Amino acid sequence: MFAHTFLNPHYMKIALLGDPSHNITPMWQAFLKNVLLCVVAEPLVLLVALPIALLRNAKSPILAGPRFVLTAYVDFARGVPLILIVLSVYFGFPILDIPFVSSRTWFQYGLFCLVFCYAAYVSEVYRAGVQSVPFSQTLAGRAIGLSEFQLLRHVTIPQALRIVVAPLINDFVSLQKDTAIIGIGAGVIELLKAAQINQGVFFNDSSYAVAGLLFLSICVPLTRVADRLQAKDMRARLAGSQS
Amino acid sequence: MTVPVLQLRDLTKSFGDKVVLDGVSLTVQPHEVVCLIGASGSGKSTLLRCCNLLEPASGGTISLFGVDLAGDEVRGELVRREVGIVFQSFNLFPHRSVLDNITMGPRRALGASKQAAEAKALQLLERFALAEKAHDYPDRLSGGQQQRVAIIRALAMDPRLLLLDEITSALDPALVAEVLDLVRELAATGMPMLLATHEIEFARDVATTIVFLEAGRIVECGPPSEVLTHPKDERTATFLRRYLDGDVRSG
Numbered sequence A: 001m002f003a004h005t006f007l008n009p010h011y012m013k014i015a016l017l018g019d020p021s022h023n024i025t026p027m028w029q030a031f032l033k034n035v036l037l038c039v040v041a042e043p044l045v046l047l048v049a050l051p052i053a054l055l056r057n058a059k060s061p062i063l064a065g066p067r068f069v070l071t072a073y074v075d076f077a078r079g080v081p082l083i084l085i086v087l088s089v090y091f092g093f094p095i096l097d098i099p100f101v102s103s104r105t106w107f108q109y110g111l112f113c114l115v116f117c118y119a120a121y122v123s124e125v126y127r128a129g130v131q132s133v134p135f136s137q138t139l140a141g142r143a144i145g146l147s148e149f150q151l152l153r154h155v156t157i158p159q160a161l162r163i164v165v166a167p168l169i170n171d172f173v174s175l176q177k178d179t180a181i182i183g184i185g186a187g188v189i190e191l192l193k194a195a196q197i198n199q200g201v202f203f204n205d206s207s208y209a210v211a212g213l214l215f216l217s218i219c220v221p222l223t224r225v226a227d228r229l230q231a232k233d234m235r236a237r238l239a240g241s242q243s
Numbered sequence B: 001m002t003v004p005v006l007q008l009r010d011l012t013k014s015f016g017d018k019v020v021l022d023g024v025s026l027t028v029q030p031h032e033v034v035c036l037i038g039a040s041g042s043g044k045s046t047l048l049r050c051c052n053l054l055e056p057a058s059g060g061t062i063s064l065f066g067v068d069l070a071g072d073e074v075r076g077e078l079v080r081r082e083v084g085i086v087f088q089s090f091n092l093f094p095h096r097s098v099l100d101n102i103t104m105g106p107r108r109a110l111g112a113s114k115q116a117a118e119a120k121a122l123q124l125l126e127r128f129a130l131a132e133k134a135h136d137y138p139d140r141l142s143g144g145q146q147q148r149v150a151i152i153r154a155l156a157m158d159p160r161l162l163l164l165d166e167i168t169s170a171l172d173p174a175l176v177a178e179v180l181d182l183v184r185e186l187a188a189t190g191m192p193m194l195l196a197t198h199e200i201e202f203a204r205d206v207a208t209t210i211v212f213l214e215a216g217r218i219v220e221c222g223p224p225s226e227v228l229t230h231p232k233d234e235r236t237a238t239f240l241r242r243y244l245d246g247d248v249r250s251g
Helices: A002-006 A009-017 A027-057 A061-079 A082-096 A106-132 A135-143 A148-186 A191-202 A206-239 B044-051 B076-080 B098-109 B114-127 B143-155 B173-188 B200-206 B234-246
Strands: B006-015 B018-028 B033-037 B059-064 B083-086 B161-165 B193-196 B209-214 B217-222
Touching: A002 A206, A009 A027, A009 A191, A009 A206, A027 A061, A027 A106, A027 A148, A027 A191, A027 A206, A061 A106, A082 A106, A082 A148, A106 A148, A135 A148, A135 B076, A148 A191, A148 A206, A148 B098, A191 A206, B006 B044, B018 B044, B018 B059, B018 B217, B033 B044, B033 B200, B044 B083, B044 B161, B044 B193, B076 B083, B083 B143, B098 B114, B098 B143, B114 B143, B143 B161, B143 B173, B173 B193, B173 B200, B200 B234, B209 B234, B217 B234
Parallel strands: B033 B193, B033 B209, B083 B161, B161 B193
Antiparallel strands: B006 B018, B006 B059, B209 B217
16 A cells, blocks of 8 residues: 555656647756756855854954844855745745846746745855864964965865865755745745646656655765765874874 | 064953953064973963964064054065964865965965975975875875975965964874974074974074963063073973973973
């Protein structure tokens, strides 16, 4: 009974490859939307999060204002469920009637939601990375006359990046899954929507299994890569513990 | 009269309520090697870090070749391009090869070309018998080799004064000699140095002036033949007895 409902090969095949007679989008095609969204969102997240992290780590009193604003943003973006942001953006932005903001595509709104949410998480990962570079490295960089910017560029950030690669991949895995939430607001047939339609047409839940497998096909390899990098980083740090 | 390399007048430094340096005055003349001795916590490291503005002094004046460094307008990075420092724990950059560790300062801070910086780095590595390590990463080197690379990294900047902060304290006793030999060689070339050390015999050998610090004050200061052999102050004598009797390590 369980297998018939959730893992029915017949319905799984139809879900994955589509069924022209029922005019159903193949799920592999729908999944391309999710993949595209996360592939475009991730670099943006990595880019946007860096200045947030650096500004929040900066000690200069001149930056107290921006620091406060960014701290509030990070708290907000990490504290509010993504689904809430998604619904607010998709059903709120278009009726605001603001020239640039109100006339964007579903894809652009989706990017905004993901970057808004994940840049906050990733900025915290960066911050932890920068802080885990020992202060002795900062001293060594200053000792050879580097400016504070050069110190970040050549000493702190390269070392912090090594430390954060694995946690960043974990966040990427999570972002990849959350593209499904975008589908709830976007009104386009991405993977989750496609699975729902399928389920509605055939009264069979196997399409959800297909959706799960497709997400897993990206998540699992990435997670393995993250684990491997983490183990490698740990070994390197143990080997280099003298310096 | 020659202009002193470094002149400290009444230097003070406090961390919160804790006074670490309490009115230190000393001079490093050209070609001089001044050794700071004293127990841990006597202020040696802080004194060195104040000299190249890694730590801002709380009071007093620091002048480098007659130029007063006290003003806030003096940028630390400019001073540190002239005054090198080597740390107890080497602090090499673990993500860069030996060669890149050495060339980073000349290339980034001094604007030297890659070729020029590398040629010079290789020359220095050659001179101190480390040429074959140029492309290794620091974690492949012994502690003694790492510390020698750290000294070369400071030398590559062509410093006019070198500060050495207990550079053998983190080393295996067997590796101390190779590092001290390098410092002796530098002293012989006339490089002005201000160094903190626990190696009393080495200090006797290499120093032109010994400065004994206790609780952030200079207790006694003079040539090694006086301070180390015939200390005038009872506190110096007690310190030396403890080091020379209790600790058989010698430079």
